[in-house]
Amino acid sequence: MKKLLFFFSVLLFASPITPLVPVSYNKQQALLGKMLFFDPVLSADNKISCASCHSPSFSGADNKRFSIGVFGRIDKPMNSPSVYNAVFNCRQFWNGRANDLKQQAIMAAHDFNEMGMSDDVLEKKINSIEKYKALFKKVYGVNYIKADLIYQSIAEFEKALVTLDCRFDRYLKGDKKALNEDEKKGYYLFKVYGCITCHNGKNLGSNSFQKLGIFIKDINITEGNDRYKVTHKKSDRYVYKVPTLRNIALTAPYFHDGSVKTLKKAIELMGKYNLGIEIPKEDVLYIEKFLKTLTGKTPLILRGEYEEEK
Numbered sequence: 001m002k003k004l005l006f007f008f009s010v011l012l013f014a015s016p017i018t019p020l021v022p023v024s025y026n027k028q029q030a031l032l033g034k035m036l037f038f039d040p041v042l043s044a045d046n047k048i049s050c051a052s053c054h055s056p057s058f059s060g061a062d063n064k065r066f067s068i069g070v071f072g073r074i075d076k077p078m079n080s081p082s083v084y085n086a087v088f089n090c091r092q093f094w095n096g097r098a099n100d101l102k103q104q105a106i107m108a109a110h111d112f113n114e115m116g117m118s119d120d121v122l123e124k125k126i127n128s129i130e131k132y133k134a135l136f137k138k139v140y141g142v143n144y145i146k147a148d149l150i151y152q153s154i155a156e157f158e159k160a161l162v163t164l165d166c167r168f169d170r171y172l173k174g175d176k177k178a179l180n181e182d183e184k185k186g187y188y189l190f191k192v193y194g195c196i197t198c199h200n201g202k203n204l205g206s207n208s209f210q211k212l213g214i215f216i217k218d219i220n221i222t223e224g225n226d227r228y229k230v231t232h233k234k235s236d237r238y239v240y241k242v243p244t245l246r247n248i249a250l251t252a253p254y255f256h257d258g259s260v261k262t263l264k265k266a267i268e269l270m271g272k273y274n275l276g277i278e279i280p281k282e283d284v285l286y287i288e289k290f291l292k293t294l295t296g297k298t299p300l301i302l303r304g305e306y307e308e309e310k
Contacts, residue, residue, distance in 0.1 A: 033157025044116035060084035065258035079258030119147035163296025186290025215276035
């Protein structure tokens with residue numbers, strides 16, 4: 001009993017959430033990666049770029065339930081997660097099949113429904129563009145551009161996509177006026193109901209894998225590419241990387257399959273599916289207000305005039 005009380009006191013009065021901090025990265029490689037990230041020449045039909053499914057307009061995510069890849073192929077049944085703050089993820093993709101940002105870029109490029117490219121074709125296309133030949137020569141000192149350097153550049157750009165200085169981070173740093181009373185109550189309820197058990201750390205998630213629907217016997221949600229597809233363990237069915245809650249107000253639709261349109265509904269369903277409770281509507285609204293304080297500033301590398309992070 002004492003251990004249980006201690007556990008809840010930690011949840012209520014301590015914060016296993018830490019503010020985001022700038023990440024070190026190679027500026028020149030990142031700027032080159034930025035150019036590549038927005039260039040549709042990296043796709044098989046020259047129409048799809050990385051930004052097509054990870055748009056700055058939607059905080060690095062996609063506002064469609066399923067993204068549209070090369071030749072109009074629909075990338076069912078998974079919703080594109082945000083690449084913002086992805087550098088803090090324990091692994092990449094919903095099922096964690098990529099170890100890091102570079103491997104994620106490689107897998108997306110090779111995927112039939114996403115970019116549909118092979119390394120040979122990609123190298124041939126990029127090496128035929130004088131602009132890129134000059135830039136890769138300047139940044140890497142190479143005369144021939146290998147695919148590995150393309151992926152390295154994109155990964156370096158994504159490392160820079162950190163959304164600093166959200167109001168909640170300012171609150172954690174000691175600015176108690178950064179949140180109003182409703183938002184503070186929402187944070188309190190976020191801890192009381194146990195949301196913080198999975199949504200914690202720098203990214204308020206993305207640091208563990210959890211089963212969706214632990215309190216639901218027959219969950220009526222598409223299984224899709226879960227952890228089972230990677231490990232082939234039956235216990236990993238419906239297990240996904242816990243999504244980050246950073247910038248969550250801007251990244252609808254929600255859940256791995258994009259089946260939930262609103263943040264309120266996502267909070268309600270997570271109460272039922274993974275907490276085993278029905279959160280009162282009033283409390284859902286308070287939690288939603290708290291979650292909206294997690295919207296950070298646009299990453300510096302995406303602003304009109306680039307400036308050094310302090």
